[in-house]
Amino acid sequence: MDIGQSLGEIALFKGLPDDQLSDLASIALIKRYHRLSTIFSEGEPGSGFYVLLAGRVKIFKLSPDGKEQILHIFGPGEPFGEVPVFEGRSFPAHAETLENSTAVYFPRTEFVSLIKRNPSLALNMLAVLSRRLRTFTVLVDNLSLKEVPGRLAAHLLYLSQHNQGTENVELDISKGQLASLLGTIPETLSRILSRLSKQGYIESDGRHIRILDRTALEELAEGIRRL
Amino acid sequence: MDIGQSLGEIALFKGLPDDQLSDLASIALIKRYHRLSTIFSEGEPGSGFYVLLAGRVKIFKLSPDGKEQILHIFGPGEPFGEVPVFEGRSFPAHAETLENSTAVYFPRTEFVSLIKRNPSLALNMLAVLSRRLRTFTVLVDNLSLKEVPGRLAAHLLYLSQHNQGTENVELDISKGQLASLLGTIPETLSRILSRLSKQGYIESDGRHIRILDRTALEELAEGIRRL
DNA sequence: GGGATGAATTGACTTGGGTCAATTCAGATG
DNA sequence: CATCTGAATTGACCCAAGTCAATTCATCCC
Secondary structure, three states: OHHHHHHHHHHOOOOOOHHHHHHHHHEEEEEEEEEEEEOOOOOOOOOOEEEEEEEOOOEEEEEOOOOOOEEEEEOOEEEEEEEHHHHEOOOOEEEEEEEEEEEEEHHHHHHHHHHHOOHHHHHHHHHHHHHHHHHHHHHHHHHHHHOOHHHHHHHHHHHHHHHOOEEEEEEOOOOOHHHOOOOOOOHHHHHHHHHHHHOOOEEEOOOOEEEEEHHHHHHHHHHHOOO | OHHHHHHHHHHHHHHOOHHHHHHHHHHHHEEEEOOOOOOEEEOOOOOOOEEEEOOOEEEEEEEOOEEEEEEEEEEOOOOOOOOOHHHOOOOOOOOOEEOOOEEEEEHHHHHHHHHHHHHHHHHHHHHHHHHHHHHHHHHHHHHHOHHHHHHHHHHHHHHHHOOOOEEEEOOOOOHHHHHHHHHOHHHHHHHHHHHHHHHOOOOOOOOHHHHEHHHHHHHHHHOOOOO
């Protein structure tokens, strides 16, 4: 595989001249992981960051008694683990694969010196971090200001959006993981899905969900309507 | 006032040569705000960002029924409102002064072109955003995985830390605002402060709090101990 | 096909923390 | 000094969502 080639298709590296791409490729390391393996853990010193090529990775926090809060789920093309690269300290959360995955790893010092020589790489990275800050504000808003039905409604609408706005939505993670992403537990998620069905807002069959009353979901997500 | 001079003391601009500082000063605009005035609102297009020179600013989200969740409280030297600069879209949250405040405003396009010419400015900004990402992971962890006593304990320890680890801590915001920062309401905060006092963990008198049992607070914050 | 294993669902119960309302307290102002 | 106004506290009550336990369901593999 030509690494330089595939790097060019990654949003973070958009607009870079070919020689820079091959510079990148020359410092990159390919890493492969089995499903459910740890990529890094919170508190570890980070000496580089990753860009996912294939598979899926979750970034999450853990409470002492084992409850998990997922911060992000990343797919191909998305970078993760950058915080320690620019801030110097350790990883602020855990990273684990959801599927067999392949990532490129960029060592910190080499990458920083590349960034110094390439302003548009720096700006791309600034855009990535800014986007991530925005998603965090949404997550905080959900956790603190919405209740679980609202979070779930928002998530279903989000999935629908990313499927060309279709009414048919396929959950791409287990219900247990979805619960952890929404800041709740499987039991609660299960109950609320069935309440949404009883209300006629959705039709639910395993991982497949059909949106029947989009407006109702929107109002739930906005916090205007209560379930 | 020599703007260039004061800019040099801001962490974001550390290590910049004098001519770059005066470039910065030349695109900067000084803005003054009264206490409790809106600097920007969520959803507004952002055409630049701010660095606070004096006063205090809160960044917050609002629910439809008016409940507020504070994301950050910034003091002198701290930049805010950068997300739209690099990501292009609108402000992800509201910004309002807590006191009479002065800020420098940097218009987006001019600032970006400066960053293009100065890698260390870019790296400083990457460090700022990375640090902010870390604080968000902490906030999410608190909101989702800790209960209110734990969040409060963590906050008291944080305040103690930033006062050379003294046992005497002064709340620098109103209890109402503290509640909003901790993701709760004043009534609950009040009750929990008094429970902490009854337990002998703290002594509380208005805005002054004395830490009596640091270990207990640490264990509360860790989620090991329950109140 | 038939266990076996983990995921998901359902029920009964508990509880943290929110709502609403009533005081009390404290700082600002005339 | 008296009063006013918003902040903070306290009490009674309620409810969303968590815990614990028991099934049920689905998938995989022999």
